[in-house]
Amino acid sequence: MVLRIVFCVLALNLVGCALLSPPVDDTTTPQAASSERVNLALATLENLSENLWFLGYQSVEEVDPETADTRKYMLLDFHLEGEKDVAVMQASVKQICTRLYENGPLIQDLGRLGYEQIAVSFEDTAQYECI
Numbered sequence: 001m002v003l004r005i006v007f008c009v010l011a012l013n014l015v016g017c018a019l020l021s022p023p024v025d026d027t028t029t030p031q032a033a034s035s036e037r038v039n040l041a042l043a044t045l046e047n048l049s050e051n052l053w054f055l056g057y058q059s060v061e062e063v064d065p066e067t068a069d070t071r072k073y074m075l076l077d078f079h080l081e082g083e084k085d086v087a088v089m090q091a092s093v094k095q096i097c098t099r100l101y102e103n104g105p106l107i108q109d110l111g112r113l114g115y116e117q118i119a120v121s122f123e124d125t126a127q128y129e130c131i
Contacts, residue, residue: 034109041106042076048099051081052092055123059115073117074110080122089128093120097130 045054055077062071080092100106100118110118118130 031113034112038106038109038113041103041109045076045096045099048078048095052095053079053081055079060119071116072114073119074115075119075121075127077121077124084122089122089126092122093128093130096120100130 042054042057047053057077058075060073060075062073063069064071076096078092078096080089082088097118097120119127120130121127
């Protein structure tokens with residue numbers, strides 16, 4: 001699956017992604033189907049605006065040292081071209097989070113995959129949580 005996702009993301013710059021992903025087959029597990037839909041939804045973030053590009057994502061699991069509970073969240077990494085002052089970064093985070101939260105099926109799929117939260121970073125620096 002990872003090879004197909006990378007190919008899909010790289011292909012977005014050239015021809016688009018719509019025809020590159022095979023249909024989900026009936027024997028696919030619900031978790032695999034959710035994972036495929038999440039990957040396709042994230043691929044649509046490729047170029048949110050002329051100065052904001054989706055670079056990729058990581059699945060992060062943190063263990064709370066006091067309770068030993070594990071928290072799983074998705075970290076989305078973006079490139080922000082130009083000025084990176086606080087107001088610009090906050091507006092970009094709001095744009096990204098709003099776009100994600102408007103996609104109800106994506107949020108449901110993330111929940112089915114065990115994600116509790118979404119966070120945004122800019123080139124692996126400064127991490128912001130979508131609330």
